[in-house]
Amino acid sequence: MAVETAPTTSKGQRTLKIHVTINGAPHDVDVEARTLLVHFLRENLGMTGTHIGCDTTNCGACTVLLNGRAVKSCTVFAVQADQGTVATVEGLEKDGKLHPIQEGFHQEHGLQCGFCTPGMMMTAVALLEKNKQPTELEIREAISGNLCRCTGYVNIVKSIDHAARVMRETAEGKA
Amino acid sequence: MAVEIGGIGHSVKRKEDARFIRGKGKYVDDVKLPGMLYLDIARSPLAHARIKNIDTSKALKIPGVVAVITGKDLVPLNLHWMPTLMSDKQMVLPTDTVLYQAQEVAAVVATERYIAADGVDAIEVDYEPLPVVVDPIKALQPGATLVREDREQKDNHIWHWEVGDKAGTDKAFKDAEVVVKQDLYIPRIHVSSIETCGIVASFDKVEGKLTVWMTTQAPHAIRTVIALVAGHLGLAEHKIRVISPDIGGGFGGKVPVYPGYVLAIGASVLTGAPVKWIEDRAENIQADSFARDYHISAELAAKKDGTMQALRVKTIADHGAFDAAANPSKYPAGLFHIITGSYPFEKSFVEVDGAYTNKPPGGIAYRCSFRVTEAAFTIERLVDVLALELKRDPAELRMQNFIPPTAFPYTSALGWEYDSGDYGRALRLAMDKIGYAELRKEQAAKRAKGELMGIGISSFTEIVGAGPSKNFDILGIKMFDSAEIRVHPTGKVMVRIGVKSQGQGHETTFGQIVAEELGIPVADIAVEEGDTDTAPYGLGTYASRSTPVAGGATAIAARKIREKAKLIAAHLLEANPDDVEWKDYKFQVKGVPAKSKTMQEVAFAAYTNHPQGMEAGLEAVDYYDPPNLTFPFGSYICVVDIDRGTGEVKIRRFVAVDDCGTIINPMIVEGQIHGGLTMGLAPALYEQITYDEQGNIQGGTFMDYLLPTAMETPNWETAKTTTPSPHHPIGAKGVGESATVGAPAAIANAVVDALAHLGVRHIDIPITPWKVQKILKEKGVAE
Numbered sequence: 026m027a028v029e030t031a032p033t034t035s036k037g038q039r040t041l042k043i044h045v046t047i048n049g050a051p052h053d054v055d056v057e058a059r060t061l062l063v064h065f066l067r068e069n070l071g072m073t074g075t076h077i078g079c080d081t082t083n084c085g086a087c088t089v090l091l092n093g094r095a096v097k098s099c100t101v102f103a104v105q106a107d108q109g110t111v112a113t114v115e116g117l118e119k120d121g122k123l124h125p126i127q128e129g130f131h132q133e134h135g136l137q138c139g140f141c142t143p144g145m146m147m148t149a150v151a152l153l154e155k156n157k158q159p160t161e162l163e164i165r166e167a168i169s170g171n172l173c174r175c176t177g178y179v180n181i182v183k184s185i186d187h188a189a190r191v192m193r194e195t196a197e198g199k200a
Numbered sequence: 201m202a203v204e205i206g207g208i209g210h211s212v213k214r215k216e217d218a219r220f221i222r223g224k225g226k227y228v229d230d231v232k233l234p235g236m237l238y239l240d241i242a243r244s245p246l247a248h249a250r251i252k253n254i255d256t257s258k259a260l261k262i263p264g265v266v267a268v269i270t271g272k273d274l275v276p277l278n279l280h281w282m283p284t285l286m287s288d289k290q291m292v293l294p295t296d297t298v299l300y301q302a303q304e305v306a307a308v309v310a311t312e313r314y315i316a317a318d319g320v321d322a323i324e325v326d327y328e329p330l331p332v333v334v335d336p337i338k339a340l341q342p343g344a345t346l347v348r349e350d351r352e353q354k355d356n357h358i359w360h361w362e363v364g365d366k367a368g369t370d371k372a373f374k375d376a377e378v379v380v381k382q383d384l385y386i387p388r389i390h391v392s393s394i395e396t397c398g399i400v401a402s403f404d405k406v407e408g409k410l411t412v413w414m415t416t417q418a419p420h421a422i423r424t425v426i427a428l429v430a431g432h433l434g435l436a437e438h439k440i441r442v443i444s445p446d447i448g449g450g451f452g453g454k455v456p457v458y459p460g461y462v463l464a465i466g467a468s469v470l471t472g473a474p475v476k477w478i479e480d481r482a483e484n485i486q487a488d489s490f491a492r493d494y495h496i497s498a499e500l501a502a503k504k505d506g507t508m509q510a511l512r513v514k515t516i517a518d519h520g521a522f523d524a525a526a527n528p529s530k531y532p533a534g535l536f537h538i539i540t541g542s543y544p545f546e547k548s549f550v551e552v553d554g555a556y557t558n559k560p561p562g563g564i565a566y567r568c569s570f571r572v573t574e575a576a577f578t579i580e581r582l583v584d585v586l587a588l589e590l591k592r593d594p595a596e597l598r599m600q601n602f603i604p605p606t607a608f609p610y611t612s613a614l615g616w617e618y619d620s621g622d623y624g625r626a627l628r629l630a631m632d633k634i635g636y637a638e639l640r641k642e643q644a645a646k647r648a649k650g651e652l653m654g655i656g657i658s659s660f661t662e663i664v665g666a667g668p669s670k671n672f673d674i675l676g677i678k679m680f681d682s683a684e685i686r687v688h689p690t691g692k693v694m695v696r697i698g699v700k701s702q703g704q705g706h707e708t709t710f711g712q713i714v715a716e717e718l719g720i721p722v723a724d725i726a727v728e729e730g731d732t733d734t735a736p737y738g739l740g741t742y743a744s745r746s747t748p749v750a751g752g753a754t755a756i757a758a759r760k761i762r763e764k765a766k767l768i769a770a771h772l773l774e775a776n777p778d779d780v781e782w783k784d785y786k787f788q789v790k791g792v793p794a795k796s797k798t799m800q801e802v803a804f805a806a807y808t809n810h811p812q813g814m815e816a817g818l819e820a821v822d823y824y825d826p827p828n829l830t831f832p833f834g835s836y837i838c839v840v841d842i843d844r845g846t847g848e849v850k851i852r853r854f855v856a857v858d859d860c861g862t863i864i865n866p867m868i869v870e871g872q873i874h875g876g877l878t879m880g881l882a883p884a885l886y887e888q889i890t891y892d893e894q895g896n897i898q899g900g901t902f903m904d905y906l907l908p909t910a911m912e913t914p915n916w917e918t919a920k921t922t923t924p925s926p927h928h929p930i931g932a933k934g935v936g937e938s939a940t941v942g943a944p945a946a947i948a949n950a951v952v953d954a955l956a957h958l959g960v961r962h963i964d965i966p967i968t969p970w971k972v973q974k975i976l977k978e979k980g981v982a983e
Contacts, residue, residue, distance in 0.1 A: 067229075079902045131217045136221065138446075170909075175871075177875045
């Protein structure tokens with residue numbers, strides 16, 4: 026449970042202590058109750074890979090995984106992540122090895138300006154957790170809450186399909 | 201062509217991806233400096249009002265609020281107005297009147313982002329509402345509400361601009377066998393790059409140096425503008441550094457100077473602390489410059505056999521409250537006079553009148569060279585109107601009229617010299633690829649069953665790469681561009697250019713140009729841009745000008761290096777320079793391939809063993825003044841099916857054949873076309889900014905302003921023809937915007953084609969389901 030640490034800050038805002046695990050690392054921190062998760066990541070923790078593109082939960086640039094679910098972190102308070110786990114773009118690469126989704130976006134030219142890319146990739150990761158072999162339509166539906174202005178989505182769909190293929194092949198290899 | 205070089209024509213994977221896929225891009229909002237303050241802006245809820253009082257006392261009492269800035273505070277600094285790029289001026293903050301909803305009214309500077317927002321909420325402004333004019337046609341009528349009281353001229357007319365042979369065109373229309381006329385409204389839209397605009401301004405009071413990180417497509421021009429506007433505050437150009445870091449999409453929206461930038465710079469100069477301003481999406485969409493908003497009346501004169509003869513176009517351009525468009529100085533209506541398109545009109549006349557309204561500034565680009573989409577949409581729609589009038593197939597009518605490939609270079613009736621083209625070839629390829637003849641048969645069969653299917657064509661000609669200095673300047677600065685190349689002793693290369701990527705992939709493609717010219721692998725070439733302290737002066741990236749202008753500079757700078765390198769190679773080979781040739785990416789003695797030197801060997805010698813009397817080093821700079829613009833073109837064919845129940849338009853197929861001359865990186869070009877097509881689809885079917893009578897914006901957030909998602913966007917099919925530009929050093933024409941220019945007419949033509957047998961001749965874009973459904977009901981065919 027988020028614990029109220031002081032009735033108000035010097036700025037007149039309620040502060041709470043939260044415990045949250047981000048990309049596997051535990052954080053015990055004081056946050057203002059009104060702090061959005063995206064600002065907590067970007068401003069408090071300096072994790073600027075998660076971007077902000079709108080204020081109305083439409084564009085998906087701020088998408089992260091909260092307890093394994095893709096959420097738009099501009100519409101979630103940091104205190105709602107208390108006792109939870111958060112995964113961001115910064116956690117995709119492991120031990121110097123890119124995640125298949127990162128490799129897919131690079132190989133299939135799924136990004137141009139790169140601003141929507143982290144959110145787009147996190148949405149794709151959530152999709153591929155549930156659906157190992159999505160159809161084109163399933164991919165398009167999954168990313169329909171993530172706006173891209175540069176690519177026209179064609180290569181993003183290919184990138185996600187590429188990652189799905191690689192992940193299936195890897196899983197089969199292990200099995 | 202050796203693949204390992206990664207020169208021109210290779211789909212080299214992008215270098216910039218490495219940081220973006222790791223979340224390591226550095227965008228403006230990622231810049232965080234010690235002691236940084238945050239600026240937020242209070243905006244007007246009314247479209248036209250007198251400010252009676254601004255009460256800042258409650259805001260100033262909030263702990264953490266450092267300052268509140270109003271227009272009155274800027275008067276002593278003479279910063280309450282700023283010049284626009286179009287010889288107009290724009291308020292930074294108002295002193296007594298606001299002219300549009302969401303206009304900046306006051307700024308709050310605070311220690312934290314949320315506190316700055318709290319401060320904005322605590323500002324109390326007492327407004328006296330004034331009458332509002334939002335319709336530019338009404339605005340130009342006598343007695344209309346005056347938008348700009350500050351001007352000497354007491355009406356809302358900004359300028360009149362015309363081009364062409366009026367008398368000759370009028371006569372051609374009088375004598376014509378067939379005349380078609382169509383009024384079109386091309387609505388106000390917003391580029392809405394996914395990253396909004398922002399700045400971090402950091403003024404060093406000791407050094408007197410201002411450093412800004414800013415979402416700008418043209419950092420050098422911004423540096424000069426800051427020096428000109430704020431020179432009286434002690435800012436000199438050698439002590440201004442503008443850094444355009446990673447940019448999350450531009451599309452024209454990051455060319456203008458917005459008041460927020462000026463306020464952040466002013467706040468940093470006054471406080472000595474770094475100040476960050478990042479607008480939110482509502483601010484971006486409600487107050488930043490808009491595109492289009494052209495009310496067009498177009499007429500085309502032709503012979504009965506379909507030969508197009510003359511074009512006459514009258515337009516009213518809504519520029520909002522300030523003419524803050526970003527056109528070259530001599531062209532208040534941009535390059536709208538490319539409107540004769542792909543056809544050899546003998547006579548043409550075009551006139552445009554600019555109008556002020558109580559709306560945010562309009563007239564910037566939306567991923568198109570200055571007003572070129574407006575032009576391409578009009579002519580390509582009009583050709584279909586003529587086809588309907590003459591009961592001709594629209595493809596056949598185009599083929600009959602195209603400027604023939606033998607006519608290039610071709611001078612249009614409105615004065616442009618088209619560099620090269622083969623329009624028939626592009627259309628034939630598109631028709632073959634989509635199966636045009638079969639589709640027409642299918643359409644006839646469906647029509648017989650009452651089903652609605654349409655096929656639309658757009659055979660557009662673009663005009664990009666501004667531009668030759670004799671005609672093109674911004675604020676007097678000629679629109680050349682630049683490249684500086686340094687080859688280091690170990691054969692690795694640093695390239696700096698005067699343009700700035702917002703996603704176009706310059707770090708890869710400009711490396712490929714140099715790789716091709718110098719025979720050095722693209723992996724060994726670093727490309728830097730966007731930092732005015734290091735990059736050579738350039739006018740920036742917009743209007744598809746990077747490759748046509750800075751690309752030319754890069755090729756020529758590399759060739760200058762090769763000239764010198766040849767002398768060094770001759771010295772190393774102990775040969776006469778005349779006997780040395782550049783072949784297979786190496787210098788070799790003519791006829792003796794075994795006697796050769798690589799560029800890397802030459803580079804090392806340039807610093808260690810250069811000929812006596814020659815300067816050491818291997819570097820070159822080029823400021824390239826293009827001899828002409830470039831004229832990319834293409835033919836697009838769109839197939840739509842219309843739902844008779846909902847009125848929804850479904851794009852079944854869309855084939856885009858583009859010709860942008862020499863292609864540097866096919867993968868990147870295809871990606872640009874995909875994106876451009878999607879930004880052509882957007883205004884055709886979805887996006888529009890409207891206002892009510894009181895000037896309230898309708899569609900000021902992403903809840904209402906409908907950017908296409910992956911669900912609306914079809915699986916674009918692309919193909920190409922290649923007609924190099926004869927005047928460009930590598931034959932390239934530019935491609936970033938072609939698809940946005942060409943696509944809307946193809947889609948609109950397809951929808952009209954689906955309904956043409958019901959007597960429909962035109963539908964204004966965006967063609968929304970309710971517009972179509974209304975027509976279906978009127979025609980009695982709704983389900």
